[in-house]
Amino acid sequence: MSEAEPQPVLFSREGEHLAIITLNRPESRNPLDQDTQDALIAAIHRLDTEPGIRVAILTGAGTAFSSGGNVRRMSAAASGPAERTPAQSRQYYRHGIQRIPLAIERCEVPIIAAVNGPAMGAGCDLACMCDLRIAAESARFAESFVKLGITPGDGGAWLLPRVVGFAKASEMALTGDPLSAAEALACGLVSRVVPDAELMDAARAIAARIAANPPQAVRMTRRLLREAWNNRLETVLEFSAAMQAVAHTTADHKEAMAALREKRKPVFRGE
Known part of the structure; x- marks a missing residue:
């Protein structure tokens, strides 16, 4: 070119x-x-x-x-x-x-x-x-x-x-x-x-x-959807459990729960 x-x-x-x-x-x-x-x-x-x-x-x-x-x-x-x-x-x-x-x-x-x-x-x-x-x-x-x-x-x-x-x-x-x-x-x-x-x-x-959604959760959900195309249910469930364990530790998850309790709009930072 x-x-x-x-x-x-x-x-x-x-x-x-x-x-x-x-x-x-x-x-x-x-x-x-x-x-x-x-x-x-x-x-x-x-x-x-x-x-x-x-x-x-x-x-x-x-x-x-x-x-x-x-x-x-x-x-x-x-x-x-x-x-x-x-x-x-x-x-x-x-x-x-x-x-x-x-x-x-x-x-x-x-x-x-x-x-x-x-x-x-x-x-x-x-x-x-x-x-x-x-x-x-x-x-x-x-x-x-x-x-x-x-x-x-x-x-x-x-x-x-x-x-x-x-x-x-x-x-x-x-x-x-x-x-x-x-x-x-x-x-x-x-x-x-x-x-x-x-x-x-x-x-x-x-x-x-x-x-507008927590970016790490979006990325992990995209990965789960892609993996689910190719794998057995048992494999996807195992992968889902591992992803969920990570998601529970993110600051965005804590922010989502706090915003829900406080009835306000969440602010997600990808952390």
């Missing part, structure tokens, strides 16, 4: 506790190319390392959330995936886009996907990597890999069934057909649909509700 080119991902802070991550290649509908992958992973890492961040919003610049893979580069005769050996392609995915779901999984800060337009292929999967999703009325979603004669290389076959259920995920992945925002709401892919002009305000409102 030359110095004249815009940053592929923007990172900004709003107020004390909110971070906004914006995919910033609107002219090409925010593809998840190598530069964007690197910048997005760096932004996700900042969520855990910058003091005070309690919640983040991920969105796209322009009229698209993300078009997914860069189809132009994919079809380039000299450098496209078809020219790589299978071993090279395996490493390309492992050290490329597959880093994103792992980075989001490890992040402790909840991430809200504000889907402002089409979320196609890997763009749809990126939305599924987030903790919750709200959509503008113009948003569309497609697990469209099959249309290009390929499969989800970014973890979509693991992510999508956990969000919409196996049958709906199968329909989406095997047909590759897009869903409207209303259809995405009906199957649970998103939790809310709002007019385009209201999307970021709606995302900020949800973020504020999350940020």
Whole structure:
């Protein structure tokens, strides 16, 4: 990326506790190319390392959330995936886009996907990597890999069934057909649909509700929810007991109980 080119991902802070991550290649509908992958992973890492961040919003610049893979580069005769050996392609995915779901999984800060337009292929999967999703009325979603004669290389076959259920995920992945925002709401892919002009305000409102809670309890609850995706009940109960033991010792827990007794608004400091 030359110095004249815009940053592929923007990172900004709003107020004390909110971070906004914006995919910033609107002219090409925010593809998840190598530069964007690197910048997005760096932004996700900042969520855990910058003091005070309690919640983040991920969105796209322009009229698209993300078009997914860069189809132009994919079809380039000299450098496209078809020219790589299978071993090279395996490493390309492992050290490329597959880093994103792992980075989001490890992040402790909840991430809200504000889907402002089409979320196609890997763009749809990126939305599924987030903790919750709200959509503008113009948003569309497609697990469209099959249309290009390929499969989800970014973890979509693991992510999508956990969000919409196996049958709906199968329909989406095997047909590759897009869903409207209303259809995405009906199957649970998103939790809310709002007019385009209201999307970021709606995302900020949800973020504020999350940020108002004790931040350590929010982080531990997010971790429990993530672990519960993959483990048996007995394992999750054991993990829950350990997390709860830690939560009981926090100053924010004591503040919450005191505020409840005193009938006042609590002040949480993340301690």
